Amino acid sequence: MELQHARMLDHLGIEAQLLTAATHDVHADAPVFSASGRTVGQTVRHLGDLCEDVLCWLGSAEARRRGDLSGEPELRELTNRFALRMADLLAEFTFRPPEDPCPTWWPEQHTVGFWVRRMLHATTVHRADVQTAAGIEHTPIDPVVATDGIDEVLRVYFGYRLHSLQITATRPCSVGVHVPGRNWLVTADPAGSAVTSSGDVAGTTPDAVVGGDPSAVYLWMWGRLPNRAVETGGDPDAIAQLWGLLQLATR
Numbered sequence: 001m002e003l004q005h006a007r008m009l010d011h012l013g014i015e016a017q018l019l020t021a022a023t024h025d026v027h028a029d030a031p032v033f034s035a036s037g038r039t040v041g042q043t044v045r046h047l048g049d050l051c052e053d054v055l056c057w058l059g060s061a062e063a064r065r066r067g068d069l070s071g072e073p074e075l076r077e078l079t080n081r082f083a084l085r086m087a088d089l090l091a092e093f094t095f096r097p098p099e100d101p102c103p104t105w106w107p108e109q110h111t112v113g114f115w116v117r118r119m120l121h122a123t124t125v126h127r128a129d130v131q132t133a134a135g136i137e138h139t140p141i142d143p144v145v146a147t148d149g150i151d152e153v154l155r156v157y158f159g160y161r162l163h164s165l166q167i168t169a170t171r172p173c174s175v176g177v178h179v180p181g182r183n184w185l186v187t188a189d190p191a192g193s194a195v196t197s198s199g200d201v202a203g204t205t206p207d208a209v210v211g212g213d214p215s216a217v218y219l220w221m222w223g224r225l226p227n228r229a230v231e232t233g234g235d236p237d238a239i240a241q242l243w244g245l246l247q248l249a250t251r
Helices: 005-022 040-058 061-067 075-095 112-133 143-165 214-221 236-250
Strands: 173-179 182-191 193-199 208-211 231-234
Touching: 005 075, 005 112, 040 075, 040 112, 061 112, 075 112, 112 143, 143 173, 143 182, 143 193, 143 214, 143 231, 173 214, 173 236, 182 236, 208 214, 214 236, 231 236
Parallel strands: 173 208
Antiparallel strands: 173 182, 182 193, 208 231
């Protein structure tokens, strides 16, 4: 099932609220135990910065209200700033159709829809970070959101960002990624990396496979869950190389 624009906006608003709520009973210096290496305060500040960056990409008049947080602001200030800038973004996203032309950093899509998707997944992953740091059980991620997030991280980050960073695999490998209803084939070698729907490469047997619950696979790819959270098979070195390249692409 494809994740529609209106549903993305609904989920983005909910994820922002969940993240804000999770900051109420945690210290700004609490570590986020994930690949990000940030604290809670740094995570919320990063998301606020990202909101302002996206407003600039959108050419929004609200981007001119960019706030300067000097020194060491309290977590409440960081959270309030994030909430206000997210509200600005949601207003912009609601006003403009997803197909509206807009600059982006991904060559395959130059529309507002790219930024809606990017902010949904950035907020979802960092919401999980803050909930983890606060000792709160993760709010379940909608399987459709998680599946779309897997597609985004594979195509946008693994398929493109690695190339733009001039990062390549040390040896050839292929990994099949599967969740209910979706399959991808990921390939990498010293010449580059690629992602295709597995149906487009019938008869290909990958070196390894990764799959399971969409939410688990999604968070695993972003370095938020260990290998035991997903189902794996085949060459463990191929899986380790995929995971390592993803962490380089998304950091």
